[in-house]
Amino acid sequence: MLLIISIKNVSSIKNNNMTKEDILQQVNEVFIDVLDNEDIKLNNETTAEDIEEWDSLSHIQLVVAIEKHFKIRFKSSEIQSWKNVGEMIDCIETKIITA
Amino acid sequence: MLFNSFEFLIFFIIIFFLYWLAAKNSLKYQNIILLFGGYVFYGWSDWRLLSYLIVASAINFYLGIYIEKSSNPKYKQWLLYLGMLQGIGGLAFFKYFNFFIISFKDTFHQFGIDFNISTLNLLVPIGISFFTFKTISYLLDINKRKMNACKDCVVFFTYVSFFPTILSGPIDRANKFIPQLEKRREFKYEKATDGIRQIFWGLFKKVVVADYLSTMTNDIFKGYTHYNSITLLAGAVVYAVEIYADFSGYSDMAIGIGRLLGFEVTPNFNYPFFADNIAEFWRRWHISLTSWLTEYVFTPLSIFFRDYGELGVIISIIINFIICGIWHGANWTFVLWGLFHGLYFIPLIIKGTFNKKKKLVKDNLLPTLKQIFNISGTFMLVSLTLVLFRANTISEAFEYYKGIFVLNFTNPAEFLQYHYKNALLIMILFLVSDWVRVKLKFPNTVRLIFYMFAGVLILASIGSQSSFIYFQF
Numbered sequence: 001m002l003l004i005i006s007i008k009n010v011s012s013i014k015n016n017n018m019t020k021e022d023i024l025q026q027v028n029e030v031f032i033d034v035l036d037n038e039d040i041k042l043n044n045e046t047t048a049e050d051i052e053e054w055d056s057l058s059h060i061q062l063v064v065a066i067e068k069h070f071k072i073r074f075k076s077s078e079i080q081s082w083k084n085v086g087e088m089i090d091c092i093e094t095k096i097i098t099a
Numbered sequence: 100m101l102f103n104s105f106e107f108l109i110f111f112i113i114i115f116f117l118y119w120l121a122a123k124n125s126l127k128y129q130n131i132i133l134l135f136g137g138y139v140f141y142g143w144s145d146w147r148l149l150s151y152l153i154v155a156s157a158i159n160f161y162l163g164i165y166i167e168k169s170s171n172p173k174y175k176q177w178l179l180y181l182g183m184l185q186g187i188g189g190l191a192f193f194k195y196f197n198f199f200i201i202s203f204k205d206t207f208h209q210f211g212i213d214f215n216i217s218t219l220n221l222l223v224p225i226g227i228s229f230f231t232f233k234t235i236s237y238l239l240d241i242n243k244r245k246m247n248a249c250k251d252c253v254v255f256f257t258y259v260s261f262f263p264t265i266l267s268g269p270i271d272r273a274n275k276f277i278p279q280l281e282k283r284r285e286f287k288y289e290k291a292t293d294g295i296r297q298i299f300w301g302l303f304k305k306v307v308v309a310d311y312l313s314t315m316t317n318d319i320f321k322g323y324t325h326y327n328s329i330t331l332l333a334g335a336v337v338y339a340v341e342i343y344a345d346f347s348g349y350s351d352m353a354i355g356i357g358r359l360l361g362f363e364v365t366p367n368f369n370y371p372f373f374a375d376n377i378a379e380f381w382r383r384w385h386i387s388l389t390s391w392l393t394e395y396v397f398t399p400l401s402i403f404f405r406d407y408g409e410l411g412v413i414i415s416i417i418i419n420f421i422i423c424g425i426w427h428g429a430n431w432t433f434v435l436w437g438l439f440h441g442l443y444f445i446p447l448i449i450k451g452t453f454n455k456k457k458k459l460v461k462d463n464l465l466p467t468l469k470q471i472f473n474i475s476g477t478f479m480l481v482s483l484t485l486v487l488f489r490a491n492t493i494s495e496a497f498e499y500y501k502g503i504f505v506l507n508f509t510n511p512a513e514f515l516q517y518h519y520k521n522a523l524l525i526m527i528l529f530l531v532s533d534w535v536r537v538k539l540k541f542p543n544t545v546r547l548i549f550y551m552f553a554g555v556l557i558l559a560s561i562g563s564q565s566s567f568i569y570f571q572f
Binding site for chain 1: 243244245393394397398399401402403405406412448
């Protein structure tokens with residue numbers, strides 16, 4: 001599954017002009033792939049409480065998939081500080097800009 | 100002071116009326132009564148115990164404020180380390196010091212080197228494992244900006260010493276509990292009756308179910324060399340149900356007492372024996388501890404090892420469960436018990452079925468064959484591993500296992516002798532009643548009859564006051 005995600009990456013990212021909406025949309029796709037649920041519709045306020053498949057283990061799988069997708073690397077403290085999807089998107093955005 | 104004692108009843112009646120009558124309109128007095136009551140309750144058996152509790156509360160109170168205030172990240176980090184040192188150091192000293200010394204001496208003794216270090220005769224602060232976890236996660240949450248430091252020392256000291264939960268949990272998180280202490284509680288009739296029901300049910304589980312089952316398990320675990328395989332297996336299974344009835348009964352009472360005072364204490368059990376795999380079991384067993392470990396041990400570790408894929412998850416879960424084991428006490432039996440549970444996760448991680456949150460299906464009253472197979476398999480695995488939890492030494496546990504697995508069926512009806520058949524019947528009825536409670540909602544009259552029946556049984560068994568298993572941890 002991760003392989004498919006990384007193939008998809010080539011065409012879809014490495015564009016530093018991405019808006020937050022673009023990032024959200026791509027993150028949404030990663031969630032759908034990793035959690036294997038087509039119905040996931042993320043917004044900035046979404047938390048793990050809202051998505052049944054999103055628990056402590058799949059969280060790590062999501063983080064790894066997002067890092068691969070955007071070709072970025074989070075710090076442990078960053079990963080643990082997110083309160084919702086919006087904060088994660090903010091963090092991704094700063095990483096892409098500085099990349 | 101035990102919840103199932105007469106002195107607690109008197110203590111609680113006094114606190115209850117002071118709290119709801121004298122301090123009805125004042126948040127400040129409500130908290131002061133809880134704090135004062137908490138210290139009386141905690142120091143009842145030995146007032147010297149209070150000194151550590153108060154010192155630990157004070158240190159963490161000020162550290163919380165300074166961690167939040169500090170703008171220098173390095174300084175912040177050091178303050179956090181200081182807090183961890185106080186919490187983990189306190190635990191290590193009081194609970195594990197003698198264990199370290201003995202293990203150290205034993206290891207060197209095997210190489211022919213003998214050290215003359217003596218162990219200490221320590222007065223271990225009861226409940227230390229529970230309230231220390233509360234203060235550790237409090238500081239970590241402030242450091243991660245997940246909550247603000249508490250500025251009111253009465254509120255914070257009351258949080259640490261909240262008497263319904265101080266001895267054996269549930270481990271309430273500061274970000275859920277401190278806000279409740281910062282708001283004046285109003286007496287709500289429905290919440291209070293709900294609390295009484297829960298206390299009642301908890302008392303029933305403890306004094307009727309757990310105490311009766313313990314008469315059988317005490318026999319079997321004491322004289323395990325004299326019994327056949329079936330009896331030993333029955334002993335392990337009954338012990339699993341006993342510890343569940345004992346600890347979840349205690350938790351129910353703590354939650355109910357909390358409700359009577361207007362609080363929502365975090366839940367601890369969710370029908371763990373109906374879990375159909377080990378991951379599911381741990382989502383339902385001692386929930387306040389496992390969710391704590393998941394957040395502060397497993398998650399940081401698995402993030403740290405995230406580049407190693409499944410192996411990283413396996414390493415994280417094994418470390419997590421070894422810590423879970425040693426948290427219960429200073430004995431290699433607990434370490435091994437934790438290690439085994441960590442290992443049980445490996446097939447689930449490899450199969451990828453670990454991360455499926457499941458809800459108990461309410462539809463069919465009778466379980467399907469597959470459900471029966473998975474639920475009883477998980478239950479047997481948990482029960483057999485609990486032999487380690489109960490045994491005094493690892494070799495004793497393995498002798499017990501040998502007794503089960505080196506098949507010996509002499510006198511096959513042995514497990515039904517004396518009062519054992521009653522204990523087995525109580526165990527089965529208790530599990531069936533739990534199953535029915537999940538599946539059906541009873542009309543009030545049926546519940547009332549049940550409560551009256553339970554009340555008679557409680558009164559019949561209340562003569563003996565036995566301690567709770569989890570008080571030792």
